[in-house]
Amino acid sequence: MNETWIIAAALVTPLLAMVGIGVFRNRPNLREGASLIAAAILFGLAVWLVPGVADGDRPELVLFEFLPGISLGFQVEPLGLGFALIGSFLWFITTLYSIGYMRAHNENNQTRFYLFFALALGAVTGAAFAANLVTLYVFYEALTLATIPLVTHSGGEESRRAGRVYVGILLGTSLTMMLIAIAWIWILTGTTDFIAGGVFVEDGALIQGITPGILGALLVLMVLGTGKAGLMPFHKWLPAAMVAPTPVSALLHAVAVVKMGVFTVLKVTIYTFGIETLSSFDLGRALMYLAAFTLIAAGIFALREDNLKRRLAYSTISQLAYIVLGALLVTRLGSIAGGMTIAAHAFAKITLFFCAGALMVTLHKTKVSEMNGVGRIMPITMAAFLVASLSVAGLPFTGGFWGKWYLALGALEADQIVMFWVILAGSLLSLSYLLPVAVRAFFAGPKDAPITLAGEARWPMTVAISTTAVITVLLFFAAEPIFGFLDTIIFKGTITVQ
Amino acid sequence: MISAQLPALQVILPMFAAPIAILLRRGKLAWMLALVVTWIAFAISLVLLFQVLDDGPIQYFFGGWAPPWGIEYRIDALNAFVLVIIGAIGAAVLLFAGPSVEKEIREGHQHLFYALVMLLLAGLFGIAITGDAFNVFVFLEIASLASYALIAMGKDRRALTAAFQYLILGTVGATFFLIGVGLLYAMTGTLNMADMAERIHEIHDSRAVLTAFAFLTVGIALKAAVFPMHYWLPGAYAYAPSVVSALLAGTATKVAVYLLLRFIMIFGADFAYVALPLGATLAVLAAIGILVASSSAILQNDAKRLLAFSSVAHLGYIVLGVGLGNDAGVTGGILHMFNHALAKGAVFLAMGAVMLQIGATHINKLKGLGAVMPWTMAGFTVAGLSLIGVPLTAGFVSKWYIVTAAIDRGWWPLAVVMVVSSILAVFYIWRIIDAVYFSPPGANTENVKEAPVIMLAPLWALAGASVYFGIDSSFPASVAGKAAAIVLAQMP
Numbered sequence: 007m008n009e010t011w012i013i014a015a016a017l018v019t020p021l022l023a024m025v026g027i028g029v030f031r032n033r034p035n036l037r038e039g040a041s042l043i044a045a046a047i048l049f050g051l052a053v054w055l056v057p058g059v060a061d062g063d064r065p066e067l068v069l070f071e072f073l074p075g076i077s078l079g080f081q082v083e084p085l086g087l088g089f090a091l092i093g094s095f096l097w098f099i100t101t102l103y104s105i106g107y108m109r110a111h112n113e114n115n116q117t118r119f120y121l122f123f124a125l126a127l128g129a130v131t132g133a134a135f136a137a138n139l140v141t142l143y144v145f146y147e148a149l150t151l152a153t154i155p156l157v158t159h160s161g162g163e164e165s166r167r168a169g170r171v172y173v174g175i176l177l178g179t180s181l182t183m184m185l186i187a188i189a190w191i192w193i194l195t196g197t198t199d200f201i202a203g204g205v206f207v208e209d210g211a212l213i214q215g216i217t218p219g220i221l222g223a224l225l226v227l228m229v230l231g232t233g234k235a236g237l238m239p240f241h242k243w244l245p246a247a248m249v250a251p252t253p254v255s256a257l258l259h260a261v262a263v264v265k266m267g268v269f270t271v272l273k274v275t276i277y278t279f280g281i282e283t284l285s286s287f288d289l290g291r292a293l294m295y296l297a298a299f300t301l302i303a304a305g306i307f308a309l310r311e312d313n314l315k316r317r318l319a320y321s322t323i324s325q326l327a328y329i330v331l332g333a334l335l336v337t338r339l340g341s342i343a344g345g346m347t348i349a350a351h352a353f354a355k356i357t358l359f360f361c362a363g364a365l366m367v368t369l370h371k372t373k374v375s376e377m378n379g380v381g382r383i384m385p386i387t388m389a390a391f392l393v394a395s396l397s398v399a400g401l402p403f404t405g406g407f408w409g410k411w412y413l414a415l416g417a418l419e420a421d422q423i424v425m426f427w428v429i430l431a432g433s434l435l436s437l438s439y440l441l442p443v444a445v446r447a448f449f450a451g452p453k454d455a456p457i458t459l460a461g462e463a464r465w466p467m468t469v470a471i472s473t474t475a476v477i478t479v480l481l482f483f484a485a486e487p488i489f490g491f492l493d494t495i496i497f498k499g500t501i502t503v504q
Numbered sequence: 505m506i507s508a509q510l511p512a513l514q515v516i517l518p519m520f521a522a523p524i525a526i527l528l529r530r531g532k533l534a535w536m537l538a539l540v541v542t543w544i545a546f547a548i549s550l551v552l553l554f555q556v557l558d559d560g561p562i563q564y565f566f567g568g569w570a571p572p573w574g575i576e577y578r579i580d581a582l583n584a585f586v587l588v589i590i591g592a593i594g595a596a597v598l599l600f601a602g603p604s605v606e607k608e609i610r611e612g613h614q615h616l617f618y619a620l621v622m623l624l625l626a627g628l629f630g631i632a633i634t635g636d637a638f639n640v641f642v643f644l645e646i647a648s649l650a651s652y653a654l655i656a657m658g659k660d661r662r663a664l665t666a667a668f669q670y671l672i673l674g675t676v677g678a679t680f681f682l683i684g685v686g687l688l689y690a691m692t693g694t695l696n697m698a699d700m701a702e703r704i705h706e707i708h709d710s711r712a713v714l715t716a717f718a719f720l721t722v723g724i725a726l727k728a729a730v731f732p733m734h735y736w737l738p739g740a741y742a743y744a745p746s747v748v749s750a751l752l753a754g755t756a757t758k759v760a761v762y763l764l765l766r767f768i769m770i771f772g773a774d775f776a777y778v779a780l781p782l783g784a785t786l787a788v789l790a791a792i793g794i795l796v797a798s799s800s801a802i803l804q805n806d807a808k809r810l811l812a813f814s815s816v817a818h819l820g821y822i823v824l825g826v827g828l829g830n831d832a833g834v835t836g837g838i839l840h841m842f843n844h845a846l847a848k849g850a851v852f853l854a855m856g857a858v859m860l861q862i863g864a865t866h867i868n869k870l871k872g873l874g875a876v877m878p879w880t881m882a883g884f885t886v887a888g889l890s891l892i893g894v895p896l897t898a899g900f901v902s903k904w905y906i907v908t909a910a911i912d913r914g915w916w917p918l919a920v921v922m923v924v925s926s927i928l929a930v931f932y933i934w935r936i937i938d939a940v941y942f943s944p945p946g947a948n949t950e951n952v953k954e955a956p957v958i959m960l961a962p963l964w965a966l967a968g969a970s971v972y973f974g975i976d977s978s979f980p981a982s983v984a985g986k987a988a989a990i991v992l993a994q995m996p
Binding site: 071073147148151161174178182189190192193 | 889892893894895896901904905907908911912919920923924926927930934938941942975976977978981985
């Protein structure tokens with residue numbers, strides 16, 4: 007099969023899933039079956055693309071000219087393919103988990119839930135494979151809109167308020183800043199394509215009419231305009247979105263939506279601005295400090311938060327700042343570390359949310375202060391929680407280690423000693439807001455209670471939790487191929503600026 | 505050959521349908537006649553557009569009298585496009601009209617209502633198609649008088665004051681227009697617009713020409729509801745019968761903007777934009793209007809009134825595009841006429857369906873409608889996204905043109921205005937969405953049923969077109985591009 011067709015098939019699969027979900031709306035097993043099959047197909051298609059892309063192929067699909075000179079086009083490169091792989095794989099796992107969660111929780115409107123879930127994944131796929139800024143923007147906004155019904159799922163007053171914050175911040179930042187930046191880039195360079203090495207350099211010099219000052223302004227608009235990356239002060243939507251059902255928080259607000267944000271930041275720093283261009287003009291310094299501030303401040307907020315899901319949300323904001331920081335270090339290692347952290351954090355954080363959801367539906371506990379002794383009732387869940395906590399903090403033998411390691415090296419490479427210490431401090435902070443949960447679960451509370459498996463959540467949920475936890479560990483040992491995959495290709499054909 | 509007579513039929517068919525509708529005396533029969541005539545007119549406008557695109561401008565001498573003695577109809581890419589907008593919106597709205605008019609218009613008045621609608625369409629088609637400046641005034645009055653009467657037929661008693669306001673201001677506008685045309689006639693000795701354009705070049709400096717320009721611009725701006733002359737519009741759209749709101753919102757002000765463009769052509773784009781600061785003036789007024797109208801929209805409690813203020817804001821986008829005076833700007837402005845007509849037509853039709861089922865459009869009365877009228881409200885939501893300018897909807901494409909045009913000219917604050925107004929649009933659309941989907945249903949939405957298919961079909965046709973032309977905008981964009989090139993032909 008031609009690789010172009012694989013891209014087309016990947017884009018269509020979530021839409022077909024929506025049709026299936028709609029058709030089987032009255033038969034829950036078939037309905038969820040449609041989601042599972044679509045997720046499996048999507049993942050399979052993404053895997054199919056891996057060998058070619060690793061060899062340096064860039065399969066393309068151009069649909070049609072969307073605006074004059076700008077096509078709705080797709081091109082597969084490693085960063086995006088990685089994003090699609092993670093998204094589709096975790097869609098499968100999350101659907102499995104949702105089957106247990108949504109039914110145990112007796113949620114209403116489950117068909118609508120699965121429909122918009124599939125739509126959101128379609129947006130993720132489109133963005134992951136986007137060949138130019140406008141295509142990326144289209145799917146970026148599509149993801150925001152597709153997730154609104156999911157955030158406001160319960161329909162209560164609180165979820166309405168959350169919906170307003172969510173829409174306000176995400177649309178507000180992207181419409182006012184990102185769109186302007188894209189239009190400006192289009193006018194300055196005549197292209198919005200993603201090109202290795204960036205679009206601002208020609209024959210080793212900035213193209214006519216562009217000054218470092220303009221580049222800096224564009225970078226600020228682009229990075230702050232990506233509200234999904236959660237940089238302060240545009241982070242409030244994420245804790246607000248925690249009113250959504252847990253599977254939504256898990257897949258969308260630990261993986262798809264937030265990763266869309268950092269993916270966009272990485273993508274534009276690498277393919278629109280160009281690492282070399284940015285580093286040779288020393289741009290992005292102020293944004294880097296903002297990321298560092300977000301990293302630490304969000305960690306401190308997480309410490310003070312008693313609601314487990316909100317604590318995890320602040321933890322996510324902090325971890326996203328790591329990735330943005332990695333991108334803004336504008337070094338090879340920084341970017342690779344950003345890419346690796348996307349993968350590691352996705353698996354670790356989804357595990358944490360899965361655990362939080364399991365605790366909620368089986369024990370009805372949502373607060374950290376209520377966690378005493380739950381490890382004895384739900385040992386598998388809490389063991390997974392512990393593993394994932396360690397990965398978020400970046401300790402060895404978990405996937406999170408390598409991201410932090412290369413980020414620290416990258417900071418040293420860029421002579422950013424302050425950033426080096428920020429990265430370490432962030433790790434310590436994450437240990438101190440996540441470990442107490444596991445510690446309370448296993449060591450606090452009634453000491454003599456027997457440890458049994460009977461109190462675990464329904465089996466689909468436990469299977470999902472175990473799978474992601476195991477992968478979190480496996481990622482530690484799979485670091486080399488991932489590193490290679492990101493390395494050879496991100497930096498192929500970059501241009502050096504005098 | 506009948507195909508050679510199409511330009512005349514475009515106007516004459518609806519015009520003759522009006523007296524026939526009166527003679528029919530039955531609402532239902534009049535509706536069917538109007539429906540058939542409008543669809544034929546829509547088909548004619550499409551044929552004309554394709555003829556123009558293939559073979560260039562069409563000249564038609566009315567009654568065989570060559571200009572300047574007779575009246576010439578002259579169709580180029582610009583007015584062919586406007587004809588299609590009128591035809592498309594007319595076709596969709598008339599299909600919708602049947603059940604809506606039966607409910608909202610008094611039994612004995614229904615055939616008169618359709619007669620007026622036919623006159624309105626004849627007037628609008630006429631303004632767009634004719635190549636004679638005085639003829640424009642005649643059609644302008646036909647369309648205006650018809651619309652005053654149509655607005656006054658609204659059930660709400662405030663419709664009367666709204667119609668009266670519109671009547672006063674509309675008449676002032678038309679009078680200004682007539683004074684302008686009179687001055688031009690005195691100076692050039694012709695009423696044929698093509699001849700005018702040729703002769704006016706030599707007498708650019710004369711004070712009479714400047715005065716004519718001023719009268720024409722202000723008169724047309726009144727008709728187009730350019731800020732701060734938009735005062736008549738919200739009331740008129742809010743209290744008119746649903747069908748009339750949808751029809752006017754999609755067509756009437758667009759035709760006025762078309763006139764503005766046509767007179768920019770007659771005077772020469774170099775004269776309007778370079779010698780005179782028309783571009784900057786329009787752009788600044790439009791920008792203020794966009795912000796004021798969008799903010800006012802957020803504060804409205806009646807959905808139709810809210811959408812009417814949104815119309816003022818969107819006219820601001822169109823005028824802003826025109827004011828920018830560069831290729832992308834004027835293209836974007838013309839394209840937005842089309843895109844906004846689709847989206848605003850659709851949301852007003854949705855409100856018409858709501859009016860039919862619950863008899864009110866106050867936002868508080870819309871609570872919980874998403875569950876009982878899912879198709880209507882989904883259509884509203886899709887068109888609402890286009891009003892906001894979300895990617896993959898038509899609204900995004902035209903906004904993109906206008907924003908890039910503003911940046912290209914270096915008029916940064918205007919680009920910022922455009923995006924800020926998008927945010928404001930999110931707020932005002934969200935107010936309705938919030939009531940419809942997220943509020944507990946009120947007592948008045950019990951036992952409410954979905955609107956009939958004959959109303960949903962045109963609603964979804966327009967909403968669907970908003971999405972289709974947002975994904976693949978190449979056709980309307982290329983036509984708008986050609987039209988813009990005609991307008992800006994004189995630019996140095």
